[in-house]
Amino acid sequence: MCLGIPGRVVAISDVDGVRMGKVDFDGIVKDVCLSYLPDIQVGDYTIVHVGFAITQLDEQSAKETLALFHELGILEEELRQDDEEATA
Amino acid sequence: MKYLDEFRDPEVAARLFEEIRRVTTRPWAIMEVCGGQTHSIIRNGIDQLLPPEIELIHGPGCPVCVTPLEIIDKALAIAARPEVTFCSFGDMLRVPGSDHDLFRVKSMGGDVRIVYSPLDAVRLAQQRPDREVVFFGIGFETTAPANAMAIVQAERLGLNNFSMLVSHVLVPPAISAIMESPRNRVQAFLAAGHVCSVMGTWQYGPLVERYGVPIVVTGFEPLDILEGIRRAVTQLEAGRAELENAYPRAVRPEGNQPAQAVLEQVFEVTDRTWRGIGMIPQSGWRLRERYRRFDAEARFDVGHINTAESPLCRSGEVLQGLLKPNQCPAFGKQCTPRTPLGATMVSSEGACAAYYQYGRFIPAGDVEVAQ
Ligand code: SF4
Numbered sequence: 001m002c003l004g005i006p007g008r009v010v011a012i013s014d015v016d017g018v019r020m021g022k023v024d025f026d027g028i029v030k031d032v033c034l035s036y037l038p039d040i041q042v043g044d045y046t047i048v049h050v051g052f053a054i055t056q057l058d059e060q061s062a063k064e065t066l067a068l069f070h071e072l073g074i075l076e077e078e079l080r081q082d083d084e085e086a087t088a
Numbered sequence: 089m090k091y092l093d094e095f096r097d098p099e100v101a102a103r104l105f106e107e108i109r110r111v112t113t114r115p116w117a118i119m120e121v122c123g124g125q126t127h128s129i130i131r132n133g134i135d136q137l138l139p140p141e142i143e144l145i146h147g148p149g150c151p152v153c154v155t156p157l158e159i160i161d162k163a164l165a166i167a168a169r170p171e172v173t174f175c176s177f178g179d180m181l182r183v184p185g186s187d188h189d190l191f192r193v194k195s196m197g198g199d200v201r202i203v204y205s206p207l208d209a210v211r212l213a214q215q216r217p218d219r220e221v222v223f224f225g226i227g228f229e230t231t232a233p234a235n236a237m238a239i240v241q242a243e244r245l246g247l248n249n250f251s252m253l254v255s256h257v258l259v260p261p262a263i264s265a266i267m268e269s270p271r272n273r274v275q276a277f278l279a280a281g282h283v284c285s286v287m288g289t290w291q292y293g294p295l296v297e298r299y300g301v302p303i304v305v306t307g308f309e310p311l312d313i314l315e316g317i318r319r320a321v322t323q324l325e326a327g328r329a330e331l332e333n334a335y336p337r338a339v340r341p342e343g344n345q346p347a348q349a350v351l352e353q354v355f356e357v358t359d360r361t362w363r364g365i366g367m368i369p370q371s372g373w374r375l376r377e378r379y380r381r382f383d384a385e386a387r388f389d390v391g392h393i394n395t396a397e398s399p400l401c402r403s404g405e406v407l408q409g410l411l412k413p414n415q416c417p418a419f420g421k422q423c424t425p426r427t428p429l430g431a432t433m434v435s436s437e438g439a440c441a442a443y444y445q446y447g448r449f450i451p452a453g454d455v456e457v458a459q
Binding site for chain 1: 177189204205206207227230231233237241245277282285288289308337338339340344346347350
């Protein structure tokens with residue numbers, strides 16, 4: 001659960017007073033809360049845990065991690081699973 | 089047996105293994121605190137590729153595993169109530185309570201839902217004012233900021249039908265408890281990277297000093313873990329005990345300060361019982377008085393709860409690093425991921441589940457190591 005997945009911020013908005021955003025995890029886009037990274041901008045990379053961006057990451061290391069997680073099937077495991085179960 | 093070419097960058101991995109081998113002159117026991125790291129270690133066979141002098145002890149950093157049985161039983165009782173929509177991270181559904189699990193409550197008609205983020209549960213409460221929406225707020229310091237924000241948001245929206253069953257645990261008091269145990273064998277720690285992304289590294293300096301134990305903040309990928317081990321062994325061999333950050337790309341010394349501010353606002357430190365381990369003083373967070381109306385334990389009187397662990401399960405010893413999962417007599421026999429006797433066999437971060445998933449059925453002492 002504490003793994004945390006790196007992704008790229010593709011949109012930022014305000015939802016009910018909370019700083020939210022869309023984050024792209026190698027093709028899978030999720031709604032993510034950005035409240036804890038007030039300075040993060042569209043195009044920046046972040047580590048996301050249970051729908052919250054917890055720390056910023058540089059592009060190079062984010063891409064390496066994503067490639068590795070992809071290879072190991074971790075991305076699908078962490079992100080798709082919730083979708084399936086939520087719609088099941 | 090695992091091979092180097094399964095690493096993403098076999099050359100870097102080989103160099104790190106070689107360097108670890110070069111500096112190691114005697115036996116050392118190093119604990120990786122986090123269950124995510126345990127999985128990475130077992131998945132990649134890092135423990136098998138290290139010099140035999142180095143033992144990795146798997147730590148208690150699996151939030152699902154250490155959530156107290158009493159809280160699981162309370163969750164089951166609350167989730168079964170007809171007016172309740174019970175939301176949880178998916179990991180918790182198969183965690184065994186005293187005699188069943190959330191999955192069972194769901195199959196018996198309970199409204200149990202898996203959510204990706206605690207804010208999803210808040211949104212559900214907004215959409216369904218006719219339902220009592222309860223979120224199961226467990227986890228370490230990595231997860232707590234998300235749960236704290238859900239409380240802040242529920243208050244901001246003036247929701248009266250949202251509450252949280254809170255059982256947070258904290259890493260530094262667990263490290264103290266391990267170091268103070270008379271049975272302790274741990275000589276250095278790999279601290280959990282993402283816990284430190286939130287909390288920073290400042291809490292760990294005092295532990296290094298008090299116990300004279302090296303602590304290396306470490307990431308989750310195989311190469312990160314090798315680098316953490318290399319630094320820990322290098323310190324041990326030199327007789328040094330320092331705090332090092334081997335995961336600076338995601339961890340700053342001060343941590344995430346906006347998150348720490350909200351944590352401070354919403355939670356206060358409390359004594360907490362860790363499943364399989366026992367009470368650790370000041371090792372958890374609960375809601376502060378001003379947020380008590382969001383406390384599911386106060387909102388739903390679930391009466392007196394008698395808890396009963398499986399008599400076969402030895403997950404307490406596993407969580408304390410005293411027993412490897414495959415040394416438990418029930419491992420892979422009465423206890424499998426489909427028929428788990430303990431939480432450590434369920435969670436994606438539990439050590440028993442890692443050993444099962446990656447086929448570690450035979451205890452290390454009983455195998456011939458291929459040369
Ligand atoms: S293998 Fe099963 S019974 Fe044994 S300690 Fe692990 S969870 Fe408990």
